Amino acid sequence: EPEVTQTPSHQVTQMGQEVILRCVPISNHLYFYWYRQILGQKVEFLVSFYNNEISEKSEIFDDQFSVERPDGSNFTLKIRSTKLEDSAMYFCASTSGGAEIGELFFGEGSRLTVL
């Protein structure tokens, strides 16, 4: 069964460093998302991406964040200069955008630890 894959599963970085989290969405999906979950807190929407551009973003997604779909398969989240409060689990998700509205398929997440 097709699934969303994310790498790395865990990354430890120093504050101020750049981090790139990678995702391979399900191949025929058109909408891509990044969510994050700070330990013990709710899952928060960061950004959605469709037709090679950002379609929606939250207040969390400030200038330190960017997303890119550099080729036909990868979908990346870049944090330019990490802060301690960026430590969280980051989830990538995708959906076909067809009849099953809201049925997002999530990856297993990338745990980011900022020291």
Place this chain on the structure above:
Amino acid sequence: AQTVTQSQPEMSVQEAETVTLSCTYDTSESDYYLFWYKQPPSRQMILVIRQEAYKQQNATENRFSVNFQKAAKSFSLKISDSQLGDAAMYFCAYITGSARQLTFGSGTQLTVLP
């Protein structure tokens, strides 16, 4: 503002028993969809059940069913004949017809006791 509230941070249930997880939401939209997602310890969130707001009939998926009270903006999940594999964090979420991103509640950690 669109919000989802799960008032039970933790719940436990005896194996084979029934448990109900509560969820309320707030929206001014008339076209929306409600979901329960399960996040087991392996971390990947998977969809458990889905309810279209325009449908009056409560959704059912095997041992999982919902009690959708539209006027009260309530959307509870009932798990019947609980199994050890049901132990997970359960998130209530919704999406409007015009949006493409889910809004999640804070989650309920369900423990299933053998």
